Amino acid sequence: MAFPSIRSDGYPMTAPVRGGGVRLDPPGPGPVGLGRFGEFGGRFVPETIVAALEQLEREFRDAWHSDAFRAEFSSLLQHYAGRPTPITECRNLSERLGIRVLLKREDLTHTGSHKINNVLGQALLTKRMGKQKVIAETGAGQHGVATATAAALFGLECKVFMGATDVERQALNVWRMRLLGAEVVPVTSGSATLKDAINDAMRDWVASVEDTHYCIGSVVGPHPYPWIVREFQRVVGDEAREQARAVLGDDPDFVVACVGGGSNAMGTFAGFVETRSRLIGVEAAGFGLESGKHGASVSRGVPGVLHGARSLYLQDEDGQILEAHSISAGLDYPGVGPEHAALAGAGRAEYASATDAEALDGFRLLSVTEGIVPALEPAHAIGWLAREAGGTIPEGSTVVLTLSGRGDKDAQQVSELLDLGDGA
Amino acid sequence: MTIEARFRAARAAGRSLLVPYLTGGLGEWRATIEEVAAAGADAIEIGIPFSDPIMDGPVIQESSQRALRSGATPQGIVAELAGVDVDVPIVVMTYYNPVHHMGHRRFADSLAAAGVGGSIVPDLPVDESDPWIEAAEAAGIENILLAAPTTTEARLATICARSRGWIYGIALLGVTGERSTVAEAGLEMGRRLKAATDKPVLLGLGISDGAQAATVAAVADGVIVGSAVVRRQLEGCSPSEIGAFVATLRDGLDTA
Numbered sequence: 001m002a003f004p005s006i007r008s009d010g011y012p013m014t015a016p017v018r019g020g021g022v023r024l025d026p027p028g029p030g031p032v033g034l035g036r037f038g039e040f041g042g043r044f045v046p047e048t049i050v051a052a053l054e055q056l057e058r059e060f061r062d063a064w065h066s067d068a069f070r071a072e073f074s075s076l077l078q079h080y081a082g083r084p085t086p087i088t089e090c091r092n093l094s095e096r097l098g099i100r101v102l103l104k105r106e107d108l109t110h111t112g113s114h115k116i117n118n119v120l121g122q123a124l125l126t127k128r129m130g131k132q133k134v135i136a137e138t139g140a141g142q143h144g145v146a147t148a149t150a151a152a153l154f155g156l157e158c159k160v161f162m163g164a165t166d167v168e169r170q171a172l173n174v175w176r177m178r179l180l181g182a183e184v185v186p187v188t189s190g191s192a193t194l195k196d197a198i199n200d201a202m203r204d205w206v207a208s209v210e211d212t213h214y215c216i217g218s219v220v221g222p223h224p225y226p227w228i229v230r231e232f233q234r235v236v237g238d239e240a241r242e243q244a245r246a247v248l249g250d251d252p253d254f255v256v257a258c259v260g261g262g263s264n265a266m267g268t269f270a271g272f273v274e275t276r277s278r279l280i281g282v283e284a285a286g287f288g289l290e291s292g293k294h295g296a297s298v299s300r301g302v303p304g305v306l307h308g309a310r311s312l313y314l315q316d317e318d319g320q321i322l323e324a325h326s327i328s329a330g331l332d333y334p335g336v337g338p339e340h341a342a343l344a345g346a347g348r349a350e351y352a353s354a355t356d357a358e359a360l361d362g363f364r365l366l367s368v369t370e371g372i373v374p375a376l377e378p379a380h381a382i383g384w385l386a387r388e389a390g391g392t393i394p395e396g397s398t399v400v401l402t403l404s405g406r407g408d409k410d411a412q413q414v415s416e417l418l419d420l421g422d423g424a
Numbered sequence: 425m426t427i428e429a430r431f432r433a434a435r436a437a438g439r440s441l442l443v444p445y446l447t448g449g450l451g452e453w454r455a456t457i458e459e460v461a462a463a464g465a466d467a468i469e470i471g472i473p474f475s476d477p478i479m480d481g482p483v484i485q486e487s488s489q490r491a492l493r494s495g496a497t498p499q500g501i502v503a504e505l506a507g508v509d510v511d512v513p514i515v516v517m518t519y520y521n522p523v524h525h526m527g528h529r530r531f532a533d534s535l536a537a538a539g540v541g542g543s544i545v546p547d548l549p550v551d552e553s554d555p556w557i558e559a560a561e562a563a564g565i566e567n568i569l570l571a572a573p574t575t576t577e578a579r580l581a582t583i584c585a586r587s588r589g590w591i592y593g594i595a596l597l598g599v600t601g602e603r604s605t606v607a608e609a610g611l612e613m614g615r616r617l618k619a620a621t622d623k624p625v626l627l628g629l630g631i632s633d634g635a636q637a638a639t640v641a642a643v644a645d646g647v648i649v650g651s652a653v654v655r656r657q658l659e660g661c662s663p664s665e666i667g668a669f670v671a672t673l674r675d676g677l678d679t680a
């Protein structure tokens with residue numbers, strides 16, 4: 001069977017694209033009605049972009065049930081992104097903590113985080129819709145880099161909105177995006193972080209919607225985005241479930257992932273929601289939940305509507321959205337995807353948090369015990385694990401933790417915070 | 425009398441409708457309302473500042489931030505509107521979250537208690553608006569829906585049927601902010617809406633001066649002018665200076 005060329009200009013892909021590709025589980029359940037997960041979700045957007053969201057919903061629904069689309073997606077995941085990613089049993093860390101820890105290694109994907117999974121899917125949708133341009137928001141820069149990467153591959157024009165604060169703390173990723181041919185637009189409004197980058201991306205889209213696809217980077221935003229992004233990320237959880245069963249002979253007792261907007265966690269949870277595993281999302285506690293400077297939207301947020309969806313948001317008594325705080329740009333967001341809000345409400349997933357300091361501990365711990373330098377975002381999950389092993393997580397428990405990305409992008413920032421001492 | 429009835433009557437009398445927008449809670453905004461009414465506005469739209477105004481360009485973003493920094497709150501602004509005495513309807517423009525946060529009933533009742541006649545919620549499209557419309561109508565608030573150049577014919581019909589007061593046609597592809605010319609997409613929006621409904625059709629977004637207002641009035645029943653007014657608020661223009669600017673818009677419409 002001949003695979004279609006994946007470049008819009010007909011130029012052949014660098015790697016041979018043959019049959020096979022990674023195994024994809026069947027599509028998961030969609031939201032109900034106008035994008036509802038329980039009482040959350042929906043499509044609260046300016047009228048101008050409604051038609052584009054309706055088109056995107058139609059295209060995704062068709063594509064996700066089309067063998068040709070799924071074959072192309074799974075082939076890209078294998079030959080371009082490097083899937084399936086391994087699951088790594090962490091013997092040293094497990095011994096140290098008295099629990100059995102398996103890491104799902106999204107840090108080993110092309111571009112270094114789980115963000116590439118979603119972006120490749122959305123790039124295929126962009127092509128399918130006949131659009132030539134993509135815009136994206138980015139916090140840590142990982143989604144921006146992934147989008148710029150897919151844009152280079154598919155010959156799309158790419159513009160990435162990034163908070164000015166994040167442009168500074170993730171300078172390496174800004175350079176990578178520019179190298180890949182993307183335009184990076186620093187956003188100075190509001191708190192100049194991820195929330196404001198999404199605002200400006202939406203403002204741009206209201207003007208550019210006719211020829212541009214908004215490639216959103218997490219399970220947030222108006223319907224159908226939370227659904228689409230979860231489906232493109234569920235390969236993480238579906239792979240991890242089968243791999244964990246092979247290693248453990250059982251489902252793990254705990255499934256743990258960090259939560260910014262919630263895409264790596266939602267992709268992971270999707271693979272385990274039908275199992276007995278306890279699902280734990282780890283949010284950013286920043287300076288501590290009591291400090292008011294954190295990103296713990298499930299733990300401390302209240303229902304509201306932002307960026308097109310009803311979900312849980314940090315807000316004041318008048319419904320003004322508060323600024324989040326986290327050491328990691330990727331978790332520095334005052335909201336969470338609507339499906340997480342629904343899972344929390346139903347009690348199917350639990351949401352914990354780790355502070356900036358605990359994330360730094362986790363960053364160092366995984367590096368010295370396993371030789372794996374995590375991104376600061378999943379370092380929160382590691383930090384929480386280290387804190388709760390023997391407590392919330394009883395001794396001897398089995399844990400699958402999604403290592404959503406690698407720490408290269410954070411080396412500069414962390415080097416200024418962690419004193420390793422002379423010659424250490 | 426409802427806003428819609430007033431606007432129909434004015435239209436029947438050959439008048440082009442003018443709705444200036446001011447950011448609430450900013451400087452001498454209440455005195456400005458009086459000047460703007462005296463300068464020939466047919467209704468006045470008061471923007472309730474929100475932390476994340478995704479339909480707004482730099483001018484209204486800046487005015488919202490400034491108002492919030494100076495302590496403005498949705499309920500503070502609504503309460504102060506109760507003390508404003510003008511003989512044209514007041515309509516509030518608010519993003520949905522403050523409404524959702526306070527609760528539909530309470531928000532609608534507070535508007536009614538302050539004598540506000542209508543609401544515009546730019547991030548609440550028609551298919552998500554039932555709960556708010558129900559609460560608004562129960563309190564006698566006319567909820568004005570927006571239509572966009574990208575809106576399909578089927579949705580346009582629903583929007584026209586569900587909108588009260590008038591239909592707000594978005595006159596360009598983009599967010600609020602002054603533009604040097606009127607977009608062809610805006611004129612086409614006006615023609616489509618006029619063909620779809622006999623309710624009053626007003627176009628807004630980007631309209632910056634009397635000449636542009638006149639151009640737009642050729643295809644619609646009137647105009648909404650936001651950023652051009654708010655920029656003057658931000659520049660520290662006095663209420664009477666802003667009133668004088670609105671008078672030039674009125675002239676533009678009347679001499680068209």
Ligand SMILES: Cc1ncc(COP(=O)(O)O)c(C=O)c1O
Pocket residue numbers: 113114139140141142143217218219258259260261262263264265329330331375377378404405406
């Ligand atoms: C490595 C990594 N993990 C996690 C996140 C948080 O996003 P999400 O919660 O959508 O997975 C980011 C976001 O930038 C990231 O780069």
